[in-house]
Amino acid sequence: MERHLDTELNDLKAKILLMRGFVESQLRDTLQALTARDASLAMRVIQNDQAVDKLDIEIDEDSLHLLALYHPTAGDLRFITTVMKIASELERMSDLAGNIAERTIELNDEPQLKPYIDIPAMAQRTIGMVRESLDAFVNRDAELARKVCRDDDFVDDLTEQLFRELLSFMLEDPRTITRSARLTFIGKYYERIADHATNVAELVVYMVEGKIIRHMAVEP
């Protein structure tokens, strides 16, 4: 019986990694679509959200099934409830990738405002946080998870910097307002994705150490 549960837990882990793979591709595609002004790639990001939604539902149902069938306790129980929560976080990231793609399509109506520098930096760091938070989960690596939490400050700072820069654009030339506002939203969406990666990292620390670092400042 126990060995059977182990197999099922591995299947669950594989599904979470598959879901992570989808979300990571979506995030890479958002950045590519934005910088290359590629509306059809942006459309694909929006469509790929369905595959992620489907996996989220599957993982939820599989988890409930395992809880009901095996009555897991201690570590296994915490693993399964963590998986359910991570799936929700990944699903939200996918929705936000869709939001970025929508704003990207709208931005194509006008000439590019300026070469993008802050946004690619934010996107890259965010993608790294998503990947590392899930690596931390798979390897039960609380140290790596704590690093992800610290990286979140970097993304928050960049969002703030981006907002101030775009405000100054708007003030200098009102014709840039609509584009600046859309880029501000895109920055906010990446920031929220980084927040979700941080949530995943906090869940991992809890799963590994039984210690709750949610709602606490993380020491550097």
Place this chain on the structure above:
Amino acid sequence: MERHLDTELNDLKAKILLMRGFVESQLRDTLQALTARDASLAMRVIQNDQAVDKLDIEIDEDSLHLLALYHPTAGDLRFITTVMKIASELERMSDLAGNIAERTIELNDEPQLKPYIDIPAMAQRTIGMVRESLDAFVNRDAELARKVCRDDDFVDDLTEQLFRELLSFMLEDPRTITRSARLTFIGKYYERIADHATNVAELVVYMVEGKIIRHMAVEP
């Protein structure tokens, strides 16, 4: 044994309702702080986030404890996992109330842009959605939950309308840009709170009917 579980499930429900009470007060206070330009009330909203965070952690630990101790199945199992997810949603709403309060404090640096009309309407509807989504949970009322999902469209429309109005302000008078941008963010925060209420409503439909309406368009 079974009766003991019932008592514990009721305690869990009471904690969720307590948490809902805190979040509802926070949301009412955000609106009051914004319209009355009351920075000390806004500060209190930010501080009250701690009580909500604490309840979120407690509910999570209680739920894990019940899962490990009673090995609940079917309806009880779904109830407990739903409670865990609802607690996360409420905790996010509380964070967003804090974000609204932060922008409100910043807005006090400058004169009020105009009488607020759309934002109070959004806030009121959002507060109603939060209350009703939890009423739907307590009364296992899938119909009410579906109504909450439909209300989300109203809030989305108002956010869009607010964004367009604030864009036109910025275009007319660049001196309004900073304030308009902050108000746009506040609108977005209420929209996200309404999204979280919708998530709760979808969880309720799933709990009651075992039917997943997440990731589906809701028919009117």
